[in-house]
Amino acid sequence: MINYGYACINLELRKQKITTNRGMIRRTFDAKGLPYVSEIAIKNITDQLKIVQWNIENGISVYRMSGSLFPWMSEYEFSELPEYDTIKSILAETGKLAMDNGQRLSFHPGQFCVLCSPTPKTVDNAIIELDRHSQIMDMMGLPISPAAKINIHVGGAYGDKESALKRWCKNFKRLEPNTQKRLVVENDDKASMYSVQDLYEGVHKVIGIPITFDYYHHKFCTGGLTEEEALKLAASTWPKDIRPCTHYSESRRYEQKLMMEQICERNDIPFKALEETPDEWPTLSNHLKEFKKTKEQAHSDYILEKPDCYGLDIDCVVEAKAKEQSIINFIN
DNA sequence: ATAGGTCAAGCGAGG
């Protein structure tokens, strides 16, 4: 059985200006300082509470929180914010509401969190950033386990995956204890990067943390395993009492191609003819141009299929541009 | 009010 979820943005609520991504550029941060950060953060976490409520009301139990709740959060301690008490109380209320209603909340910090970077400063930044994410979860009273996961990628290979993995595991020890207990690692979408197999050998066996299986990434980096094998290997790394978490998305190119084919069919244009003389159909040729620019790894707006859980009980964050709209019609 | 230029951080792929 699969519990479906989505990431960060709720399109329905965004129409009402409910969003958790408010931020500021460096210049504004320098000019206005922590009082303004505090103000923005309170707006973000207040809206996050509304999203959690919406999820409960709409039968969605898996949600990835935005990593942009607190602008520039690596630059200060939360306790320095002028409205720290208010912040703590909103977060605690959100966490309690989530826990009372069987919600699973997680984070997916940015691509800048590279624990294996050869640049010491980059590693320092990654550690602060990850610890901050964990501290937010602490303020929310979320589990100190991968039930409240903080998910990242290894982040770099540098032409030598083995030593990068060693650095990653070594630097892992520098994280705060609660961060270590929540951190999980995800397979990559490039053949040169880290497959589930790589992560199993190089991370799970060494430091014991679980692997998030990303279905779509696996297609680009199988490590010699089938989807079923990779999912089951990843699932085996989770504690027995915690549902393995997965990510699912589909190809934007496939979706674009499908759309072009449908337009072609409706207008009696052979698809081949479009490719040969696109200028005859300006609208379609724009679609074709967009299609050609799209990378293989880009995500679709919606998903057309459901992931196969091969009989396992798992949670699955659907990464589609249409967010909650992409899953709302087939939960349960 | 909206459009357009701009904006912290890392990495790898493709042009």
Next chain:
DNA sequence: CCTCGCTTGACCTAT
């Protein structure tokens, strides 16, 4: 060298 894609476009200024 540049741009894109990835966790998630949003901020700010000029018009």
